[in-house]
Amino acid sequence: MTAAGQPLYPGGRPGTTAASPGSVYPIRRMQLNDVFGAGFRMLRHSPKTMLGIPLAAALLSYLLSLLLFLVPGSDGMTRMFLDPMAMEDPELMMDTVAAGEFVILSLVTAVLSQALILIAGAAVALPTLRAAYGFRTGFGQALSLRARRFLPLLVHYVVVSVLGLIALFLVVMALALFFGFVAADTPALGVIVGLLALPVLLFAMLWVTTALLYAPVTIMVEDKGPVAAIGRSFSLNRGMWWPNMGTVLLLGLMLIALAMIISVPSMLLMGLGGAFAFGAEDPASGGTTSLVVFAISSLLDSVMTALMMALWGGIVATMYLNCRFRQEAADVALLGAAPHSPDDGRIIPASVEHLGRLQPAAGQSGPYAPSPYQQGSYQPGSYQPDPGQAPYQPGPAQPPSGQNPYGQNPYSQPPQAQPPYGQNPYGQNPYGQSPYGQNPYGRPDGGDDDGGHDDFGRPR
Numbered sequence: 001m002t003a004a005g006q007p008l009y010p011g012g013r014p015g016t017t018a019a020s021p022g023s024v025y026p027i028r029r030m031q032l033n034d035v036f037g038a039g040f041r042m043l044r045h046s047p048k049t050m051l052g053i054p055l056a057a058a059l060l061s062y063l064l065s066l067l068l069f070l071v072p073g074s075d076g077m078t079r080m081f082l083d084p085m086a087m088e089d090p091e092l093m094m095d096t097v098a099a100g101e102f103v104i105l106s107l108v109t110a111v112l113s114q115a116l117i118l119i120a121g122a123a124v125a126l127p128t129l130r131a132a133y134g135f136r137t138g139f140g141q142a143l144s145l146r147a148r149r150f151l152p153l154l155v156h157y158v159v160v161s162v163l164g165l166i167a168l169f170l171v172v173m174a175l176a177l178f179f180g181f182v183a184a185d186t187p188a189l190g191v192i193v194g195l196l197a198l199p200v201l202l203f204a205m206l207w208v209t210t211a212l213l214y215a216p217v218t219i220m221v222e223d224k225g226p227v228a229a230i231g232r233s234f235s236l237n238r239g240m241w242w243p244n245m246g247t248v249l250l251l252g253l254m255l256i257a258l259a260m261i262i263s264v265p266s267m268l269l270m271g272l273g274g275a276f277a278f279g280a281e282d283p284a285s286g287g288t289t290s291l292v293v294f295a296i297s298s299l300l301d302s303v304m305t306a307l308m309m310a311l312w313g314g315i316v317a318t319m320y321l322n323c324r325f326r327q328e329a330a331d332v333a334l335l336g337a338a339p340h341s342p343d344d345g346r347i348i349p350a351s352v353e354h355l356g357r358l359q360p361a362a363g364q365s366g367p368y369a370p371s372p373y374q375q376g377s378y379q380p381g382s383y384q385p386d387p388g389q390a391p392y393q394p395g396p397a398q399p400p401s402g403q404n405p406y407g408q409n410p411y412s413q414p415p416q417a418q419p420p421y422g423q424n425p426y427g428q429n430p431y432g433q434s435p436y437g438q439n440p441y442g443r444p445d446g447g448d449d450d451g452g453h454d455d456f457g458r459p460r
Helices: 032-045 047-070 075-082 084-088 090-099 101-133 139-145 147-185 187-211 215-221 228-237 241-279 283-328 330-340
Strands: none
Touching (some): 032 047, 032 241, 032 283, 047 101, 047 139, 101 139, 101 147, 101 215, 101 283, 101 330, 139 147, 147 187, 147 215, 147 228, 187 228, 187 241, 215 283, 228 283, 241 283
């Protein structure tokens, strides 16, 4: 900033923050350690937003589930929800499930929880993208930047859920028919298929997760539709399927290990609360103890969920950028646009409003296109002269072939014609003799008679 309070970069306003690309994570093609490092650095760069949004989604999901289970007022539902030891009563469980309340409310709660988690994970990607220029993002700012895209995001969730249920139904039916008819006659084949089915299904789940990984981010950042985002996610994986699948697998294993470690205190607390409630002489005090223990363990679970969602959202957003770096050279475009992109509170680096729609060069395939810009963007007649400048006037037409394009010869002499083949093009030799002088070897040119002399002119 200057003394007058004016920004040093073009296009900025007083009080805005200049872009600092690469201050949080590198703006270049990243390796695995760079991608994971960016996810953890985002927790230090914007902790309130990265952890606050997932934590708010987890707590809201818990409150919704609590209300859904307590509003009907069923004694069995209330006991199953609050008493950890109720799951050990098979008669109570059968009666509650048979009533239908438990199944319906469980499905509604699961759908609402997944929708909130999806919105939170997509919103967490925005602070990560803004951190490409070193910008910090507030809690409310992250939610308001792309609030208009939440509805297409929910529609995408519904579309993917319906397709997933259809695929699951077809797989279950295929396995049931196989084991019911084919494996009954050939038990050995049934054993082989049973052993291979689990790895194949796990690989298919990993592939589908990777294929749809970037769809929520593209809906939020590139204004893609619910269905078009699926195709865009597939195209971003092109040429990087195996690295991306390996990264997703490693990230999943890391989050599972983290969840197992963090859930130990919650499980111990639930066990102690169940023991106190079961051994209490007064049922009312036992119920109160169970409710308090359940609330504390749910809070711990919400914190664990928030941490996992923050890491997942930050790393997925970094992977999304890395794919665009490799396919569209978006890193070059980001670095080039940085001096003209101060933080006005609404800018999202690499968004469609910021860089437009970058595409590989025409005729290029794979992730290494040389130019990120669209070809053929110039339209004839689009040039407009500056004010006060004379417009361009086309010159005279090209003269016919063989005619002097500059008009008459300025030297008033006709150009010299080309001499016939074999004639000296420079006229007579001005020195009157061969330009190469006498034969240095003394032998007559073109003859075989040496006149009794050797090659040096000496008598033989």
